[in-house]
Amino acid sequence: MSADRAPLRRALERGEEEGGPIEFKTRLTRDTHLADGRMESLAAQLRHRVLSGDGEATYVVGVDDDGAIAGISPDAFSESMDVLSLLADEADAHIEDVETWGIDGGDGEGLVGVATLREGAMLDREDDEHVVVGTAGHVDHGKSTLVGTLVTGERDDGEGGTRSFLDVQPHEVERGLSADLSYAVYGFDDDGPVRMDNPHRKSDRARVVQEAERLVSFVDTVGHEPWLRTTIRGLVGQKLDYGLLAVAADDGPTKTTREHLGILLATELPTMVAITKTDAVSDERVEDVEDEVEAMLREVGETPLPVERHGIDAAIEEIGTVVPILRTSAVAGDGLDDLDTLFEALPKRESDADAPFRMYVDRSYNVTGVGAVASGTINAGSVEAGDELLLGPMADGSFRDVEVRSIEMHYHRVDQASAGRIVGIALKGVEESEIERGMALLPRDADPEPVREFEAEVVVLNHPTKIGDGYEPVVHLETVSEAAIFSPEGGRLLPGDNGNTTVRFKFRPYLVEEGQRFVFREGRSKGVGTVRSIDT
Incomplete structure (x- = not known):
């Protein structure tokens, strides 16, 4: 048995014993194990196993009662996990982690797995206690490092070490650049922040979700220009509550900073700005960059609110009508308490929880x-x-x-x-x-219509000449990123214009609804729009 099967080997060697925390199951089925009377008995057995293991039990699925490996089909294994989840819920416990291994056999592909169960019910939290924040900012402006520090409480080493808690691809870690969306989470209870000890461990993220009374999830986007479409996907395609724009104190606002700010504001997302790396420059430089950020915000009709001057309480009360500016350092810890206070207090934006899924x-x-x-x-x-x-x-x-x-x-x-x-x-x-x-x-009863073409109102944010019939940008709507053909009303749209156009997806239809916001981009051309009517 290979080293990566160590959890399975340990469970089999320890064995299933009366009064112990380990249980062997060949498989679990809805028809048999959730039947009247049987479910209550099995839930009581599971509860006993969890209590015997001081709050933790191990279920080995795909093995016989004597510990012989049998292996079951992927469908049977999935059903077994569904049944085990229901039994755990009945026993005031939950599945924390599942590891599986393939088993060679004459009957084809088989699986054996080890499920770790913990005491305590599954997550049951009101939606207004889960805030989702999208981050944006130029490459190397420290947004991933700042988020990594927030969710762990660990100070950065000055080399972006806490960024590794979010990067998910080997080449991202090697190059120090994020090339796809990353996700992180921390939370709060009555005693303050609930952070991750080891974000690379699945069980640690699960612990935060289980223990925190209020959750803050981060969708960390991409700062490098070649991956701007991925950033747009992160900001347009997620149901975000707030935006967090990072501006490095040693660099200041850049062209990419302004583009990311434009996308945040185009999606009508309440936004805050974190001036990062304040430890790396003088106080005078921090003040100069803050002045630049204030000027950038005023240029697009937004009202800046420097927290240094007005306090965090004002930021909490007025965000949405103003853009709070915070001075932060993941190395020195500056501003981190203010961010904690902000994220703990910010209200969840109104959701469509009562609408169809x-x-x-x-x-x-x-x-x-x-x-x-x-x-x-x-x-x-x-x-x-x-x-x-x-x-x-x-x-x-x-x-x-x-x-x-x-x-x-x-x-x-x-x-x-x-x-x-x-x-x-x-x-x-x-x-x-x-x-x-x-x-x-x-x-299942939604009766949706696929949409290939729709009418939209658009604003051209940037274009070197004019947009005419046949213009082909990429449209980013929800998680859709698809080439489309524009046919503007009147035949053309100029930079700064607000006008109407027909938008036709070039290759295939999608689900599109009136009122949805979208971003379009082609080369140096960028704009935003709203779906006004649908042609199915």
Whole structure:
């Protein structure tokens, strides 16, 4: 047995014993193990196992009672985890982590897995206690480092060490640049911040989600110019409550800073500015950069509120009508207490929690033993394990029937999630290769219409000449990033113009609704728009 199977080996060697925290199960089924009487008995057994292990139990699934490895199919394993989750909930416990291994056998692919269960019910938090913040800013302006320091409480080493808590690709860590969206979380309880000890450990993120009475999730975007489309996806495609724009004290506002600010404001997102790296420059330089930031905000019609002069309470009360400016240092710790105070107090923006469920897919991946997972931020409504949904539109405009196998939030398995939550939803009825970014998940009875063309009101923020018929930018709407063809009313739009245009997706339809905001970009040309009417 290889080294990576150490948890399985330890559980098998210790064995299943009366009064112990380890339980062997070949498989669990809804029909058999959730039947009347049986469910109560198995939940009591699980509760006993958890108490015997001082709040932690281990369930080994895919092995016989004597510990012999049997292996079960991926579908059977997924069903077993669903049943185990329900039993744990009944026993006031939850699944914290699952590890699986493939087993070679004559009957084809098989799985065996080790599930770690912890005492305490699954996450049950009101939506108004979960705030989602999108970060933006020029490359190397310290936004990822600042977030890494916030969620861990660790001071940075001056080399961006805490940034590694967010970067997810090996080449990002090597180069010190983020090339995709990253996610982080911390929270608050009656005693103050609840932070992660080791953000690389799934169980530590799950602990924060479980323990905190109020959560703050960060969608950390990309500062490097070649990946501006990824930044737009992070700010437009997520259901954010607030924006956090980083400006380095040793550099000041740049062209990219202004572009990111424009996107934040175009999506009508209440925004704050963090002047980072204040430890690296003189006090006079910090004041000069703050003056530059104030001027930048006034240029676009926003009212700056320097926290240094007006205090954090004023920022909390007035954000949305003003843009708070905070001086921060991830190395010296300047401004971090103010950010904690701000994030603990900021109200959740109004959500569509009572509307029908809707989520645009941002990522998809395959998990052994679970199958296809669609990840994104829930735009409206709520979703539960077992819900029957529609996924699409596919390239031909059709929608696929799917079923929710399970839901995870920050590696914490939950039974239900509502608007504003960043989740991974395991889906039955579709292969991972068939799921594409920009698709949407909807209730089975939604009767959606695929949209190839719509009418929009747009504002041209920047363009070297004019926009005419046949102009082809990339449109970023929710998580959709697709080439489109513009046909402006009157035949052209000039820089600074506010006008109407027909927008037609070049390759395939998407789910588009009136009132949605979008960003378009092509080379140096950039603009924002609002969907006014739909042509299906």
